[in-house]
Amino acid sequence: MTAEFVIVGQGLAGTALAWALLKRNARVRVFDREAGNRASRVAAGLLTPITGKRLADSWRWGELFPAARAFYRERETELGRSFFREAPAVRLFQSEAERERWRGALCGVPVGFRAPLGAFEMPAARLDVCAYLDASREAFRAQGIYERYDFDPGAPLPGATVVFCTGFAPREDPWFGDLAWNAAKGEILTVRVPDLREERVIHFGGWLAPVGEHLYRLGATYTWNPLDTHPTPEARAELEAKLRAVLSVPFEVVGRDAAVRPVIDAGKPALGTHPRNARVAFFNGLGSKGSLLAPFFAELLAAHLCDGGPLDPEVDVRRWLPVRAG
Numbered sequence: 089m090t091a092e093f094v095i096v097g098q099g100l101a102g103t104a105l106a107w108a109l110l111k112r113n114a115r116v117r118v119f120d121r122e123a124g125n126r127a128s129r130v131a132a133g134l135l136t137p138i139t140g141k142r143l144a145d146s147w148r149w150g151e152l153f154p155a156a157r158a159f160y161r162e163r164e165t166e167l168g169r170s171f172f173r174e175a176p177a178v179r180l181f182q183s184e185a186e187r188e189r190w191r192g193a194l195c196g197v198p199v200g201f202r203a204p205l206g207a208f209e210m211p212a213a214r215l216d217v218c219a220y221l222d223a224s225r226e227a228f229r230a231q232g233i234y235e236r237y238d239f240d241p242g243a244p245l246p247g248a249t250v251v252f253c254t255g256f257a258p259r260e261d262p263w264f265g266d267l268a269w270n271a272a273k274g275e276i277l278t279v280r281v282p283d284l285r286e287e288r289v290i291h292f293g294g295w296l297a298p299v300g301e302h303l304y305r306l307g308a309t310y311t312w313n314p315l316d317t318h319p320t321p322e323a324r325a326e327l328e329a330k331l332r333a334v335l336s337v338p339f340e341v342v343g344r345d346a347a348v349r350p351v352i353d354a355g356k357p358a359l360g361t362h363p364r365n366a367r368v369a370f371f372n373g374l375g376s377k378g379s380l381l382a383p384f385f386a387e388l389l390a391a392h393l394c395d396g397g398p399l400d401p402e403v404d405v406r407r408w409l410p411v412r413a414g
């Protein structure tokens with residue numbers, strides 16, 4: 089089979105794009121080097137409408153979330169697996185101002201937590217990212233379109249459109265390698281909390297997300313230097329202190345993970361073709377919200393690549409490429 093599209097990277101970006109192109113009957117090949125701590129393999133997969141310290145509405149939630157829900161539900165049906173779950177999440181109020189703003193959605197404080205100002209509940213969802221990526225990879229392999237392969241971005245291009253879905257990989261490819269990144273390292277702990285029976289994700293300036301058998305993922309830090317994937321004692325101390333401030337039952341740390349979020353511009357994705365070569369494309373910049381952003385923007389990019397559909401200028405990668413003279 090001669091591929092029309094070579095997708096480099098099978099994280100959240102490359103996987104969603106592969107599905108969107110396959111839906112259009114495009115001939116696709118997917119490569120992943122399967123090495124190192126990649127963001128998608130560390131992500132907690134939370135989809136939350138209100139985020140951050142200031143409890144801001146998540147960017148374009150009203151159109152991105154329905155697209156994500158429909159996409160993951162379709163994949164679940166097609167793959168016969170379950171990895172997407174809608175369930176309310178709880179936010180413990182951090183200030184009177186927060187409480188004032190969200191008083192309409194007040195709920196009881198979850199058992200095992202301390203929250204003098206109370207809490208509120210919001211609709212949310214969660215993707216088991218590794219289960220979704222593994223099931224997709226299996227399906228791609230069964231179709232003979234997936235290969236573990238470390239693609240050399242500097243090598244002559246194959247006779248197909250190459251789409252770099254390589255996450256944070258600065259300076260690795262000669263096409264998009266000089267984009268200015270604002271990438272952020274993130275660390276997550278896995279903790280065991282024997283006396284907690286909470287099944288919702290709890291937000292408190294950090295978050296605690298259940299994974300079963302009294303294990304929870306506790307995240308996440310943001311640091312900018314160095315951008316490596318090594319867990320640090322500082323991040324562990326920060327996350328433990330945050331949890332200790334709100335949890336009234338004991339816990340122990342049983343695991344640590346770190347990866348770099350591919351941030352380009354404050355959480356806006358960057359996609360499209362290269363200005364000097366339309367056979368080279370990019371899908372990246374998913375930042376801290378890959379599970380939410382990937383389905384909608386993969387669809388947009390697939391329509392652009394296959395049918396010449398318009399690309400939203402707000403997310404066109406050309407915005408961020410340095411302008412070259414001549």
Ligand SMILES: Cc1cc2nc3c(=O)[nH]c(=O)nc-3n(C[C@H](O)[C@H](O)[C@H](O)COP(=O)(O)OP(=O)(O)OC[C@H]3O[C@@H](n4cnc5c(N)ncnc54)[C@H](O)[C@@H]3O)c2cc1C
Nearest residue numbers: 097099100101121127128131133134239255274377378379
């Ligand atoms: C601590 C932490 C917590 C997070 N929590 C959440 C969350 O709760 N919800 C959420 O939505 N998002 C979360 N994120 C963000 C999410 O992880 C990213 O938005 C998303 O994973 C980015 O996906 P990607 O496919 O662009 O990049 P990646 O996951 O980095 O995938 C890129 C892939 O490309 C491959 N690759 C790179 N170069 C090559 C090459 N030359 N040849 C072959 N293969 C190559 C890599 O092996 C990798 O598999 C979190 C991130 C971190 C770090």
